[in-house]
Each structure stands twice: as structure tokens, then as C-alpha cells.
Amino acid sequence: MATNAKERLLSAAERLFYEEGIRAVGIERILSESGVGRASFYRHFPSKDDVVVEVLRRRDTLWRSWLDDRITASGRSPEELPLALFDGLAERFSASDFRGCAFINTMVETADPDSPAHRVAAAHKEKVIEVLDRLLAQAGYRDHERLARQLALLGDGAIVTALREGTPEAAVRAGGVAEVLLRAADREPVRH
Known part of the structure; x- marks a missing residue:
């Protein structure tokens, strides 16, 4: 403690x-x-709202560090590296303390998009998209920003589905859809 x-x-x-x-x-x-x-x-x-914002900022830092660790430890090729998100989500969904996504939960509870907590939660989601965008750009995907947003959408959908179903299978299914998107996407040859 x-x-x-x-x-x-x-x-x-x-x-x-x-x-x-x-x-x-x-x-x-x-x-x-x-x-x-x-x-x-x-x-x-000064208030409970300030605690909520600080908790979310801390959790954002920890979550992105966790994602970076999953990416670093992944044995996937550069063109498949964004799929490490779904590998990590499957692991997270298997945890006994899984209660969904703290950031999605916050945006649902604080429906006002101008509230500080909602803004911090939304910013976290944008940072995850930036990580995916960077990986996709490095692997030579031409429309990497749009593809990053699609993968993030699949990740968020998997989180909500895993909460509803109580199984990590949602991450596997979303990862399969993400894999199809990556295979269909245009890539430039990557120069080494």
C-alpha cells in the first residue's frame, strides 16, 4: 500500500x-x-472531478506503456505489428479484474464531451490511434491514418464485446478482421 x-x-x-x-x-x-x-x-x-482526471492521466500513461511492451515483445513482422494490439487485448480480457475500458466507461458516464474527464478519455483514444498510425506508416501502409482509425474502432468494439460476453474471444475475432484489412491495404515497399 x-x-x-x-x-x-x-x-x-x-x-x-x-x-x-x-x-x-x-x-x-x-x-x-x-x-x-x-x-x-x-x-x-479541489474536487472529485480533479481526482477523476488525475486517475485517467495516470491510467493513460500506464496503458500506453503496457501497449508499447506488447508491441516490443511481439514476434510479429513489421507489417503485422499493429495486430499486437489485439494480442494484448486478448490477454487483458482474460484477466479476472477486467471491467471494460476505463476510458470508454468514463465517456459513457460523463456524457458531456466538454467535461475535463471526457476530454482526457477521448485524448487517450487519440493517442492509441497515433501509436497504430506510427506502426502502419513505418510498415509502408499508404492510407495509414484511416487504417489506424479502423483498427482502433475494432479494438474498442472488441473491448465492449468482451465485457458483454465475458470472454477473450472478441479480441481474436477483431484481430481476424484487422488482419483482413491489413492484407487488403495498399503498401509501399519499405526501404531498409
């Missing part, structure tokens, strides 16, 4: 928000779970 009050607050909030939802968890619950007092909470965060 973290020793610093801010870290304890963030860890408790992240776990509770992911397990139960942002709206379902109040400040009192975060205080109780973290063991941090109210005065300390307000020294670190």
Missing part, C-alpha cells in the same frame, strides 16, 4: 472507479478506502 496520502487516494480512486463506476463512488468512499482524511484530500484535489 502506498505511503503518501496523494498516492493512496489515487490508488483507491482508480480501483473503485474501475470496479464500480465514477458516479457510484463518492469522496467518502475514497477517503474510507484510502485511509486519508478529508483535509488531506482537499489539499491534493
